[in-house]
Amino acid sequence: MNSIEVALAMLLAVVGSGYLVRMLPFSLPLPLVQIGLGAVIAGVFKHGVALDPDIFFLLFLPPLLFLDGWRIPKDGLLRDRGAILALALGLVVATVLGAGFLIHWLIPAMPLAVAFALAAIVSPTDPVAVSSITARVPIPRRLMHILEGESLLNDATGLVCFRFAVAAAVTGGFSLLSASLTFLWVALVGLGVGVAFTVAVSFAQRWLSRHFGQEAGSPILISLLIPFGAYLLAEQVHASGILAAVAAGITMSYVELSGRLLATTRVQRTAVWNTVQFALNGIMFVLLGEQLPASLQGAVASVAQSGHRNPWWLLVYALAINVGLALLRLAWAWISLRLNVLKARHRGHPVSRLHWRLLLATSLAGVRGAITLAGVMTLPLLLPDGTPFPARELAIFLATAVILLSLLAASIGLPPLLKGLELPPEPAVQREENLARRAAATAAIAAVEKTQHELLERAPASEVDTYTSAATRVIALYQHWLDEDASGEDEARQLRKADAAERELRLAALQGQREAIFELARHYQISDEVSRRLVREIDLQEARYR
Incomplete structure (x- = not known):
């Protein structure tokens, strides 16, 4: 198959996965179905995709991270910034050290620097996977916001740690001062580039449209190009393109508050971005499944590097690493919670007891995904002296296994943990x-x-x-x-019931209108142009009520 056929097959797998997950008699997370379909594509067509990590990063991550930053609630991001930073910075560093020593202890043949690199690349979490798992269970909104904020920021921390670990494995040296300065440059400049680029592009677009006008689709296309521009510009100055894309999305949400965009453009842009998000998320997991057979073959061939001949030791390593990651996350979450409780008591604030099931759910929700897959593929093939990079295929397989096992653990463990759980009160959304x-x-x-x-x-x-x-x-x-x-509460409740009833009646009326217009068009009593225009008006009204 050529590249176009492979891409079409993957898009078809993404579409099919959405139907398949609904047809199954048991609940299964969408990412796992997509991974399975990717493995089927690799097995049936006997043709793997040569995954270039740089292209993968550029095509998939900027738009998805941009959209996450754009849509994440900013009040929650600011309110829980302490917890988010503790997970995105402190937990990543603790994971690199703790999991790195654990991996080196499990596999002595794997150099310590390579073990640290593997631990660094499995430290970032993926909100896309956990969102699909928790779609049908009542996960607290505030916890979901913390997990989303963590995943937006811990990517850069994990990748910087990964970069330094790989450099130490290649050169045999490591400087803490150099690493700290580089991290500050990568993070701060990446954030600054994302903010500045988005503001500059938005200002230029507004000035040009005010003086010369614009095509209807221009704002939508510009919004699609902004994350790529911010990412590439940050990478050119050796900063974090990932943080630049996140900062661009957050900045875009504030730019939107100007309210200058036409309503129809906003509706169309939302539909375009929803389609882009669905397609890219799906293709990432299909690609992961497509890479799985080759990773397994390479790991089995290199299992002797670990000092064992039986390939089942690969499963032992993968399970041990996943358990170690979960325990590290659980311990970090418990310590952070205790510190927050002590701070609240010191300030005289009321403290609510957090259920242990919610704490355990926070640990299981640390699902790995696209960043881990793309990052581990960047491990160099050779050392400077021409010898093969030690345990490269084994590291790739273990990273892939961590992704799969964390998905399985979350899909199996989260629903029973959260089912029937009385959650802490959320902010009054209705108010x-x-x-x-x-x-x-x-x-x-x-x-x-x-x-x-x-x-x-x-x-x-x-x-x-x-x-x-x-x-x-x-x-x-x-x-x-x-x-x-x-009015009183009873009257207010009656008004809300009246609104709900009116909404149902209006939706029924719109459906009747639409059917009548389609009937006229089918019998050639009105033209296609007229029917499309009228149906579009009805669709926009229905979108408002839904």
Whole structure:
């Protein structure tokens, strides 16, 4: 198969996995299904994909990390910054040291520097995998935000540690001062490049569109190009392209608050980004499955490097490493929790007891994924003297096994751990929504009254009643949100029930409209152009109510 056929087969596998996971009589995480389909592709077509890590990083990671940074709740990111930084920085360093010594103890033939490199590359977590696993279980929103924030930041920490471990394995030397300075440069400059690039591009786009206009699809295409530009620019100055992409996404969310984009453009852009996210996430796991047979063959061939002849020792190593990673994460989470409790008590803040099942779920939720796969493939083939890089194939297989076993452990362990668990109270989302609706309703009524006044000044006397009646009807749509503020809880509850009933009725009416238009188009009573335009209007209204 050529490259185009392989790409099409992988896209087909992504589409098929979405249906297959719903057809199965038992619950199975989508990433595991996609990994299995990737292995089937490799086995059936006998043609592997030569995975270039640099191309993999460039094509897949910038847009996905950009989108994660764009959509992650910023209030949660700032509120829990202490816990997120403890996991993204402290836990990664603890994992590199603890898991590195564990791997070297398990496999003495693997040099300590290579063991540290393997530990570093399995330290970053993947929120995509855990999101698919927890889609049907009630994971606390705040915990999910912490896990997402951790995964956005720990990629750079793990990759920097991995880079220094590989350099130590190749050169035989390591400087803590040099490593610390390089880490500061890589992190701070990467973040700065992401912020500056996004602000500059957004300003240039706004200036050009204001003076010369723009095509309808330009903002969408620019949003797709921003993460690649930030990533490449950061890599050119030897900073973290990954952190640049994350910073670009976070900055984009603040740029969006200007509200200058057209509503239709926002709707179209959301659909485009959802499709990109679904396709890239799926292809990453399909690629992982496609690489699995070759990794297994290479590891079996090099198992003698570990001092054993039986290939089943590979499974022992993989299980031991996964258990070690889970215990390190559990210990770190418990210590961090105890420190937070002590700080809260010292400040006189109320402290709520955290259930042990939630603590254990935090440990199991440390699922590995794309960063681990792509990073371990960058291990050099040869040392400077021309000899093969020690235990390279074994390290690649063990990293792949960590990904698979962490997915399995999370998919098996998280649902029973979280099922029926009484979660700590979350921030009052309904209260925030009501506040936003009341503020929006007040602004809407003021805008209607202002526009009504301007229309009445220009309208003839015969049309005054028409404009007044129209304004009254529009104001009535928003007035009940202001009335709710002064009403009791029972009345507010009744208003919400009335809103839900009205929404169902409106959706039924829109479906009836759409079917009638399609019927007219099928019988050639209206043109395709007219039917598409009217159906698009109905679809936009339905998207609003859904």
